[in-house]
Amino acid sequence: MSDGPVSVTLKGSDISAPKSFAHRVSSRLYASAKLRLRLLVSAPLLWLALVYVAALLALFVTAFWTMDSFTGEIRPDWNLDNFIQLFTNSLYQTVTLRTLGIALMVTVVDILIALPIAFFMAKVASPRMRGILVISILMPLWASYLVKAYAWRSVLSNEGILQWLLRPLGLDTPGYSLVGAALTLGYIWLPYVILPIYTGLEKVPQNILEASSDLGAKTWSTLRLIVFPMLLPAIAAGSIFAFSLTMGDYITINIVGGATQMLGNLVYTNVGIANNLPMAAAIAMIPIAIMFIYLSVIRKTGALDNL
Amino acid sequence: MKETDSEVGILLENTPAISLRGLTKSFGSVHAVSNLDLDIASGEFFSMLGPSGSGKTTVLRMIAGFELPTAGTVVLDGTDVTKLAPFDRDVNTVFQDYALFGHMTVLENVAYGLRVRGIAKATRSKQAEEALEMVRLGGFGGRKPAELSGGQRQRVALARAIVVKPKVLLLDEPLGALDLKLREQMQIELKQLQRELAITFVFVTHDQEEALTLSDRIAVFNSGHIEQIGSPRELYEQPKTNFVAGFVGTTNIFDEDASALLFGKRIRSTMRPERIPVFEQPTQGARQGRVIEAIYLGSATRIHIKLDAGPTITALVRAGSDAEQQWHRDQVVQVDLDEKNLVKLETN
Amino acid sequence: MSKTPLKLSALIVGMALALSGCAASGEQASGKLQSLGDNEATLSLLGWPGYAEDGSNDPAYDWVTPFEKETGCQVTFKSYGTSDEALNLFKSGDYDVIAASGDATLRLIASGDVQPLNTDLIPSYADVYPFLKGQAWNTVDGETYGVPHGYGANLLMYNTEVVKPAPTSWDVVFDKASAYKGKVTAYDSPIYIADAALYLMKHNPDLGITNPYALDADQLAAAVDLLKAQKENVGEYWSDYLKSIDSFSTGNSVVGTTWQVIKNFMPEGSTVEAILPSEGATGWSDSWMVSSTTKSPNCAYAWLNYIDTPEANAAATEYFGEAPATPGACEFGSEGFCDSYHAGDEAYAAQIWYWTTPIAKCLDGRTDATCTDYSEWTTAWQEIKG
Structure with missing residues (x-):
């Protein structure tokens, strides 16, 4: 071999040698924004796919299986029995309607309560007062869900504060009932409704309200024509919280709901007592379907676009 | 009031x-x-x-x-x-x-x-x-x-x-x-x-x-x-x-001492820069000074002048006027501070 | 002994039981431990909360540490909330021993998850109350699968100020419940159907119920009707005993089914009474059982023996609030412990129909009928609650 080719080879390695693997990866990443983005989102996306999509799919698939009632084994033989049950047995219709009713009631009541509170916080209260209010609204979130439900159990009881307040008016506490459950759920989810509406209101500039008033709109018109439409996405966000969280509840209804049950209780009974996971999965499809419809309706109004 | x-x-x-x-x-x-x-x-x-x-x-x-x-x-x-x-x-x-x-x-x-x-x-x-x-x-x-x-x-x-x-x-x-x-x-x-x-x-x-x-x-x-x-x-x-x-606009403001020095009156006063003509040649009644900065503005030239008498003033020479020329730093110039252009200011 | 044949035989037993409803006795003998060896290092327990306290919740209650010192078996304990949760956990194979109620035991035996016991290797078993031995929930075809832990009855509790005259029958929560509309309470579990069945057994003999856990379709339907009628008057169902204490003390509930421990924990000055009505009552009798796949059989046997020794049994059952399984425990419990739970009162115990898993093979021995199983009871219970 002559010297020529050797020296050429050396030259080539001289150039490439300092470029480590990491260096080359970095260069490649620097050059391609698309690749960077893909790498960045792939981990969370994988997580999303596994945790949410796969879990939902698994749930859906399970709903078509059956449980051997004696041994408690789940048998993956495909059939529609569970869904036939759902559609033919009046139990499921009754409970679905009841759950839907409570969820709507809680949502509407929460929005009605949250609007003035949020408005006061965002537009009326002094900064100091606002801070106190935000903390006092957040405070209950730090307490356990169960503590709050049991507190309401005591409030609603025959010897509770509600009875004491209502007796002079000739009324009685709603006690442990659907109304009691709706009150309690309304209380528990209220911060989740107030906070997005408050944030939404804070985003409404003061001069927009002044402009409306300046153009001759009385307070009510301003609220109806300006504030409410601008707040719609925030209200929608709040309603999603109150509605979906109520749809899935099975604990509060047990504590203050008296002898009634919601869809969550049926799921719980099928998982925890009957060990009938396929039936539980089928029942769980009901609130999922309802939430799906609810979100589609909200999406149609365009409220989600502004979120 | x-x-x-x-x-x-x-x-x-x-x-x-x-x-x-x-x-x-x-x-x-x-x-x-x-x-x-x-x-x-x-x-x-x-x-x-x-x-x-x-x-x-x-x-x-x-x-x-x-x-x-x-x-x-x-x-x-x-x-x-x-x-x-x-x-x-x-x-x-x-x-x-x-x-x-x-x-x-x-x-x-x-x-x-x-x-x-x-x-x-x-x-x-x-x-x-x-x-x-x-x-x-x-x-x-x-x-x-x-x-x-x-x-x-x-x-x-x-x-x-x-x-x-x-x-x-x-x-x-x-x-x-x-x-x-x-x-x-x-x-x-x-x-x-x-x-x-x-x-x-x-x-x-x-x-x-x-x-x-x-x-x-x-x-x-x-x-x-x-x-x-x-x-x-x-x-x-x-x-x-x-x-x-x-x-409102730019101006020269003279305190009591400056007014007394330049006009012989102990008052607060002001004079607009464009009301102060600038000459190169010594002129009757004009005061001599030295250009600190001459800024070309297109439609005019703004000249900052340190008067030999002490105060610094600003003069504005419009484009197209007789006085239009290349003014430059350290140039010795004459300014005409005409008392009829002086405006008396209120002392608060 | 290899694992596979054991599991296989247990499985065959389970299938045989499920399919034909009869299994030849003696076949299981091969699964029994014949002699004890050296203790293994660890023992994993599964049980109701409070069944194996090691002092970590309250230093005053610790009967696990003495066991560990005595036997060298390091104990880990996992508690569960419902019998069904217990089944799911136990099927994972991570546990050597389980304390199960009668509504779970038969399912464990049927699925082959537990092994038959050689009671000769459990000395303390000899002193256990005889009326707890050889029962349907712990013994199948003459083989003992569990040693008793303790037992209790589901009593009738009532507010003496409101419910007058003092009741002697369950009719106050069934046929006469409308007098206390909205203030009746009932236990929130499919197994509560047995309470209605027990009532029908005494008041409606035409239905031919002889065991409240052996109901054919017609009998179940009758019980469901009774419970649906009852629901109109029910203020709330309870499964958490603290919730029941609360409703009785606020007057939201005035009459309904209860446990002795609830009566014992009622606040000072409460005007409630708990009785065993004339019809008798349902109840529970819990058993410790050994996993068919355990790697620590010697430690498991040691625990089964230990828990029925008087001192340990007294500590465990008094802590939970139930009658002990062995008479000697009364010496170690606090003053009046055995009296308040009617421990050893055979006449009292005879009136108790202990929780048993309803299965298709009628538990009352009928062969001409198919009985409703637990999953049917669960479906029925959901419908009752609406």
Whole structure:
């Protein structure tokens, strides 16, 4: 071999040698924004796919299986029995309607309560007062869900504060009932409704309200024509919280709901007592379907676009 | 203050469009506006000029009804509206950042004032369309404010305010967010619009040139009170105070010592730079000095001169005048400080 | 002994039981431990809360540490909330021993998850109350699968101020419940159907119910009807005993089914009484059982023996609030412990129908009928609650 080719080879390695693997990866990443983005989102996306999509799919698939009632084994033989049950047995219709009713009631009541509170916080209260209010609204979130439900159990009881307040008016506490459950759920989810509406209101500039008033709109018109439409996405966000969280509840209804049950209780009974996971999965499809419809309706109004 | 009052009184023989008496606004211990008296005539283009924090916007907001005065009264067209809500006052406001309703179309924005007055949809759409035509935005009614440029949004805000035919239009630094070219164009349009509508414009600005360009009269604000009210010419030619002289245009201000030295009078005084001729050759009665800096401005050259007698002055030499030439640093020059151009300032 | 044949035989037993409903006795003998060897190092327990306290919740209650010192078996304990949760956990194979109620035991035996016991290797078993031995929930075809832990009855509790005259029958929560509309309470579990069945057994002999856990379709339907009628008067169902204490003390509930421990924990000055009505009552009798796949059989046997020794049994059952399984425990419990739970009162115990898993093979011995199983009871229970 002559010297020529050797020296050429050396030259080539001289150039490439300092470029480590990491260096080359970095260069490649620097050059391609698309690749960077893909790498960045792939981990969370994988997580999303596994945790949410796969879990939902698994749930859906399970709903078509059956449980051997004696041994408690789940048998993956495909059939529609569970869904036939759902559609033919009046139990499921009754409970679905009841759950839907409570969820709507809680949502509407929460929005009605949250609007003035949020408005006061965002537009009326002094900064100091606002801070106190935000903390006092957040405070209950730090307490356990169960503590709050049991507190309401005591409030609603025959010897509770509600009875004491209502007796002079000739009324009685709603006690442990659907109304009691709706009150309690309304209380528990209220911060989740107030906070997005408050944030939404804070985003409404003061001069927009002044402009409306300046153009001759009385307070009510301003609220109806300006504030409410601008707040719609925030209200929608709040309603999603109150509605979906109520749809899935099975604990509060047990504590203050008296002898009634919601869809969550049926799921719980099928998982925890009957060990009938396929039936539980089928029942769980009901609130999922309802939430799906609810979100589609909200999406149609365009409220989600502004979120 | 007495002087101001009498001057206002002369101007206003009929009922003023706006009459403010003893108007005071305090935020805690801060007096944003203190004991202010002001009359604005009907059909006037009136500007409130001052640096930020001088109280001009606060006065405007009290006229609109967004702020309630701590003391004093607001009278609109002979009616005391001090305690009335904005929606009960026959004035409309164009906001600095337009304050358009983002969820409505341009047409809906403009028709809003009519809508809340219960005017039928067809009528209000027609009137809103006319108002848009007036601000040269015909055909833009279907768009959303977010799809418009800054200047277009400004016009929408204008159209929205004038469509309800107020007696007084309040404009809070409406051109502040526009670039220079657009601002100059809008100034002309505003002036034309005011003439067409023949209503009172109250215009808040910190831009003295804008105020001089547009206004019939200007009130110069400083620290919550009015320094001087007058026509643009009066303010420019006859500033009463140090502050007005300095804020409206650029000027030379001489304290008592400088005045005594240069003119033999122990007074506070001012002289506009363009009233000071500059010569190269020694001239009768002129004073000698040395150029510190000569700045070429295109239409003129601004020359800073250190007089041999001590004080430093600024002179402005217009392009095309006899004195136009290449001035340069360290050049020895003569300036003619003619006492007839000297304006006496009030000592506070 | 290899694992596979054991598991296989257990499985065959389970399938045989499920399919034909009869299994030849003696076949399981091969699964029984014949002699004890050296203790293994660890033992994993599964049980109701409070069944194996090691002092970590309250230093005053610790009967696990003495066991560990004595045997060298390091104990880990996992508690569960319902019998069904227990089944799911136990099927994971991570546990050597389980304390199960009668509504779970048969399912464990049927699925082959537990092994038959050689009681000769459990000395303390000899002293256990005889009426707890050889029962349907712990013994199948003569083979003992569990040693008793303790037992209790589901009593009738009532507010003496409201419910007058003092009841002697369950009719106050069934046929006469409308007098206390909205203030009746009932246990929230499919197994509560047995309470209605027990009532029908005594008051409606035409239905031919002889065991409240052996109901054919017609009998179940009758019980469901009774419970649906009852629901109109029910204020709330309870499964958490603290919730029951609360409703009785506020007057939201005035009459309904209860546990002795609830009566014992009622606040000072409460005007409630708990009785065993004339019809008798349902109840529970819990058993410790050994996993068929355990790697620590010697430790498991040691625990089964230990828990029925008087001192440990007294500590465990008094802590939970039930009658002990062995008479000697009464010496170690606090004053009046055995009296308040009617421990050893055979007449009292005879009136108790202990929770048993309803299965298709009728537990009352009928061969001409198919009985409703637990999953049917669960479906029925959901419908009752509406």
